[in-house]
Amino acid sequence: MDPRPVEPQELDAITRRERRRQLRAALGGLAEILIALVIGLGVGALVMRGAGYNWRLAYEGLLIGSFGDQWAIADTLASATPLILTGLVFGLSARAGYFNIGAQGQMVVGALAAVAVGAHLSAPPVVAVTLAFLASALAGAIWALPPAFLKATRGVHEVISTIMFNWIAHYTALYLVFNVLNDPRSAERTVRVLPGARLGALIPGADMTAAIFVAVGVAVFMYWLLWHSPWGYEMRIAGLNPSALRYAGANPLWSVNLTFILAGLAAGLAGATQIIGRPPTYALYGDLSNVRNLGFDGIAVALIGRNHPLGIILAAIFIGAMGAGARMMQIMAGVPLDMVRIVHGTVIIALAAPEAWTLLGKFLGRARARRAPAPPAPAKTVHR
């Protein structure tokens, strides 16, 4: 121990140095994300070239379709809305140390609950919308419970259990859509929710509704929870070092359940945004196409957003823009919509290996050193 008291100026210098270190780490993280995005778009361009499409025209279409005018921007934000929520599902769980890829199933169940409540409960608009949101959040949370329970009591890995529950939700939804919630007037979708339970378009002619405020609100709540509440503190500790949490006397069963329940609430809400918060259908399609893949895209969103609520909002807008712009890309360059998935996948693979860049830098540095005349080697013993 140093007996000398630390001078205030010294403390200042230490704080400043620490701040600078944090800033540098944040900038480095941002650079990694940007490099990954460039690699993803580059591989996408290569694939399109290989398949004989005009990739410049495709990316131009993607840009026009997502940010070209106010309607395009509104469509981008509408596509981002469910992705913010499904991104939070993965991001929150990852912060607590769980690889929860169950957003898809929990969201489907949430969408079913929104249809069931929204179509059958006549109430004043504000009440109906609130109840529909609550019902779907609850449904999502309930669907998330068995994997949490299996994890805590039987040690079942959440990747396996959540994927199985996604498939069970998928087939349950197919059954309910055709047999219980079906609309006698239309074979291809469920009954539509009553007008009182619908959120209207904020800009006439575009898809964006007040649902985006719900999504952003949940993101802000998750931020508060993780960094400004004792429960969030416990969750983050659990993610960084599970045994430390146990030594501190916390109950791991409670920690798993809390994380999965909160994540499930967000997933359920994501389902509701597609039913009561997205004109013009206000129903679930028979092929589940209006909730298709949104849960899996949330994984991409969370990874690109580095599992941080603010990062998740930005990443959701990026992925949402690719979803909204893909139609214009298809019209202008004839490229299939699924093209954007190649970009997502490549971005994630590139993000998986942050050390690749340091290694590459070292390799290039060594190559440069080899070309330059070698400096006289200092005499020293090498310990291995």
Add this chain to the structure above:
Amino acid sequence: MLISSLILGALHAMVPLTITATGEILSERAGVVNIGLEGILLISAFAAVVGAEAGGPLAGLMVGLLTGALLGLIHGIIAVYFRGDQTVSGVGLNILALGVVAIGIVDRWGAAGFHRVERAFRVPPLSTPLGPMSPMVIVTILLAALTWYLLQHTNLGLKIQACGENPAAADAAGVRVERVRLFGAVYAGALTGIAGAYLSIDWLATITENLPAGRGFIALATVVFSRLNPWLAVLGGLIFGFFDSLGLVASTSQALTRVIPYQFIQMMPYVVTLLVVAGVIGRFRAPAASGQPYRRE
């Protein structure tokens, strides 16, 4: 008639699960976990159809194997040399596969979402007393035997297990940990590639945007069930495969679908997987260093 079709169905449904699980068993023993098996199955299923239509079923199987090995190599390099996050890389593979195959089907055959593989390009079945059976059933057993022998009775197998349990000690003993682990990742990729080819140019005789339908993840559950023993992966594949084929058989029987809606019959393999994994997992212990990158001190 029903009995023999159920037995054959279970054997045929076992093949992709057991082959994929067998490869992943070796990889996890060496310390590399790949949850991108679903994506590798999908891409290699697609590549195999392209290969088979160009050069026959054997070429299709080879193309599937090589495609899988290549994807396993990418995952292995990220996991071993870049010390990346193995789970993230696996998820990336799964998403990438959805895009590649959706575009590939449109690009190759002009129709979106679906392409049927003609009989001439399929692996020809053997005739058995039960009915026509795919030769890949026998290949599956041989691959499980080979992997078991490799792990239990060869020098390489010893090195593989050392890399998964205690890479630092293996390194100190002169084992080249990175190479062994990369071999594991490529082996898992190659076997998954064969399984993918089997899906498209043999068993299901079609390629769709989501052909494996979760079988990559059921294979992961089979790995857990097997406790990293290839012979138990055969048993696990048979159990999961039985319910998979029961679903396929039952959903075509009108008498049954009137009582139980077909959606619930099709749900069965996933429910059974959950129950089995929840039942056996308590006694399972993964190799100590599995899934973690190795960094030399």
